[in-house]
Amino acid sequence: MKLQDFLGTQTKWNFEAIANDTDLTRQIQILLIGLYLLEPPADGKFGPISVASLKKFQELKKTGESDFLGAVTAKELIETKPEELPKPSLKLGNDIASRIVKYLLSKNYQVFTNPKEYNIVYVEGLDEDWSLNKDTPNQFNDQRILIEIVNGAPKIVNYWQATTEPGSRYTFSPMNDGGAARIKFGQYKAWAVGQHGNAERHQALVQVAPITVHRDFNKDFQRTGDKLDTGLFLINQHWGYDAPANDIKNASAGCLVGRRREGHKEFMAIIKQDRRYVANKDYVFYTTVIPGDDLMKMFPG
Template sequence: MTGTVSIVDKYTELWESCKVQSNLVPELEKIAEKLCYDRGFYEKIEWYYPNIPWYWFGILHAVNDFEGSTQFLEQVTRKLSTIQAEQIPAKSSVRLLAFDKYNDFQGKDDQGITPFVWAGTNHTKTNDSEPGCAAILYFLEAIGLKDDRTEQGDFNLTVASDTVFKNCSFPSNKLLANEKIGVKAGTQLQVVHLAIADSHHLRVTLKSPYQEKQVWFIYGEHIQIEGSKLAATPTKPKTLVEKIIAYCQKKGYRIDKEPGYKNIIYIEGMNPDGTLNNNALNVWNDLRTVIEFKDGKPVMIGCWEATTNPGKYYVKNPMNPKGAAIIAFGQYTSWCVGMHGHASPHEALVQCNPVTVHRDSNRSGTRDAGEPIDSGLFGINQHWGGDNPKSDIGKWSAGCQVGRTKQGHREFMAIVKSDPRYQANRNFVFTATIIDGKDLLAHFPAS
């Protein structure tokens, strides 16, 4: 027992004096972004070990160089059972010790330091090229990622409307049949522990198993939990920015809520006042928005007239024989800061990763059933529209996401470049989300 206490104290001391090597900050930012994007995958492991936060498994995956998900899942579940992971308490130093137990304390130096945990921190003797578990955990906490808010007690859960109990917070249509079950309205269950998960979900631990499982992820608006403060019915979104965020979360898109992080979201067929228009061809009738979270609430810090569709010229005279590109609705991590254009070169977000587009083979200017779908690098950039009149896109878009005015675009670039992730890494890859204004208001109608 004395030895166990001594080693926990040692890890506590190391953790409290831990610092991250500055050369690893760009790599740590990439790891953090990938962990948040893949959160649902790690929640599937948390389903079995609710005492351990999802990102603990993500850290293990990262130090294993993000090996194949199936391979990692088999490896991690087998190893967790051998180290009795269900007994790991919610304390950072003990969880760091558990990382080393997971790795069988391999590579210890004469001070008991293992690279698996402490690489990339001030506790190693070299300038490391890859971070260990402690460096990643330190960075995640530094950007504000903490354990989910939790509540213990004896609560009565009532299913208010037909819903789905799931093994993670991913949308139901992304889960296999054995990862979810349908539950009818009126079902009543006893809850002993619950936590706030992402995308408006709760992670609940039941007093007795339901369909052989005690832990389930449930969409919060579909249930009522008597006596719980965490599960209080969420306020319905009222403002346009609240509706945009709620819609993105409902779709399963990633929303960055850390201080200073920018969310780039385009809304097709919507006016600046939040009303819909007829989304006519060759008109600047879409919105380019940037949203940031301040004090936990979304704030629209930029909104400009834009187009997400090609103009009439390129619809009728496409650069690709299969038809002009119209970007598919969805979310893409695909743009870096660079230069756009030859005749009027200017700073823009330039495509650096694939996106998916519809090929407008019938020259209608709309996404029509049966037309080809194409994915790849097509020069789908986010640039300016040269101050063209609102009624004429002209040759300013062959399928890019374009802000109508030069000044508005300069404002947009200044805002997105102030993102701390870009400030730390000039090669940062930005994410943008393109949504349908009609679908947005269908889910969250005007008040």
């Protein structure tokens, strides 16, 4: 069955019927991916995530078909272009969660708005009271933040002291001849639940897709002027072994690191409740890394 076969007919298929037709499922998934309502791949399996994405499309387009696929939905799926799709309405205030979401939207980054979909954001050079700091090298002076959209409003689920940058040890003695890795600001779909470390192995978000880093060849703890390098570098999201706030020690060679073990366990426990991970244990998470000074300049409190 194809979507075209529904046009001009009274045919109605429930979600179970769609799930039994791999070709139809894959066609629907490809179109939803093109509309940025579903993440790749189009695997032909019409599970909970695909169902939710189709229902969201039907809601946005006001098809009047909420529990089945009919001619109206089929026509809209075939004809709708991404720029024609209404955006979910967000209730944005001046709280820190709203300001971060405004920043992400201003950069055309993905913001996930469904219940139990967590937006992972690291803000560099920001203290726990949401004030800017000097972003001094070799310190845990960044924030790891989880944001969920609840009834249209961004809410901080939790946040933790973190670092997005390598410490002195690996800056002065880098693991790569080109210099220590310092992640390039931006958004990447690159991390899945896995294991990090050897001596103290623990659950973490491990890099499974390429990201871009700056190589600090001149060892000045800055991105400016550094060469870019894209690839798989084991840039994981792990814990910082309870290192002192003012000394990263050997906790980071360029990873995204939450300082405390207990805080990291909290982070992972929440991440594993994400509905996309619940549906697919191999789900690859987006993560966004942004500069605190840029955030506060664009969206001051």
